[in-house]
Amino acid sequence: MVTQNPEFPAENEIPEEISGLRMTRQRQEVYRILMQERNHPTANDVFMRVKDRLPNISLATVYNCLEALVQHGIIRQVNFERESSRYCSNLQEHGHFHDQTTGVIHDVGFKPGINLADVLELPPGALVEDIEITLRGKIAVS
Amino acid sequence: MVTQNPEFPAENEIPEEISGLRMTRQRQEVYRILMQERNHPTANDVFMRVKDRLPNISLATVYNCLEALVQHGIIRQVNFERESSRYCSNLQEHGHFHDQTTGVIHDVGFKPGINLADVLELPPGALVEDIEITLRGKIAVS
DNA sequence: AATTATAATTAGAATAATTCTTGATATCGC
DNA sequence: GCGATATCAAGAATTATTCTAATTATAATT
Secondary structure, X not given: OOOOOOOOOOHHHOOOEEOOEEOOHHHHHHHHHHHHOOOOOEHHHHHHHHOOOOOOOOHHHHHHHXXXXXXOOOOEEEOOOOOOOEXXXXXXXXXXXXXXXXXXXXXXXXXXXXXXXXXXXXOOOEEEEEEEEEXXXXXXXX | OOOOOOOOOOHHHOOOEEXXXXXXXXXXXXXXXXXXXXXXXXXXXXXXXXXXXXXXXXXXHHHHHHHHHHHXXXXXXXXXXXXXXXXXXXXXXXXXXXXXXXXXXXXXXXOOOOOHHHHEEOOOOEEEEEEEEEEEEEEOOO
């Protein structure tokens, strides 16, 4: 019996369908890569990585897969300035800290019990459906 | 004596130089438009608007001016998803609420006394230099 | 005030990320 | 298995933005 790392699901652990989206081979592989690569890869990063397993896949298909996964709430699309979009399988509500010296992107969670309306002067009647928090800066060497 | 609306500075009120940036005619006009149009125009919006006063200006120059103004901290560049960048003369620290029904972008200030570190689980040693908060949603009709 | 140096502007070409189009394949429901 | 529908692949098209090279304007120096 082989022990499996739950972070990296094997082929057969990715279901045929997720929240109404047919999980084709291409979508499975794209999704798998996002589960493994937690460093917010771009569409092109995913493309290069997925070619190992699906040598005939096209970049357009990677874009299609990513879009389908985003649309079905299976992954998140993250934008930093005008750079290429990045993709993220962490569905917890979180922001991103972009370390400008290393280029590394860290996920940043909310402290428990925080309510946006306590922090921001929202326009009256605002119903927030989606939040995007991006921080840029450096990490002090200890 | 003519009374002036302080929100809309007249030509002679825009100085020759702002924080080390030579305020050329083109930069002045671009800046003036951003002071007037508080609805976060794109580079192209600014371009079309500025042509009234400077018919020979080119889009490249508008981009150059906007970049120079951003670099000198005179205006802010704001990105929504992968849409065209928008520009903003509100230098107060603030986020944006994007009303998805009307398309209107509302500035969203922080409530007084709020400290980011109280709200987010920042990585240890993080020195935040810049914050970007974007909210998307609807405004309930009262 | 003329001369040189530096910076800004212009027009259009180039770039890069993404989307679109079209035809080919695969999959689903019957 | 067969038609309907969805997905995929390849490359063309699009769009925002940047770059290039030539021109013009401004500043600094004589």
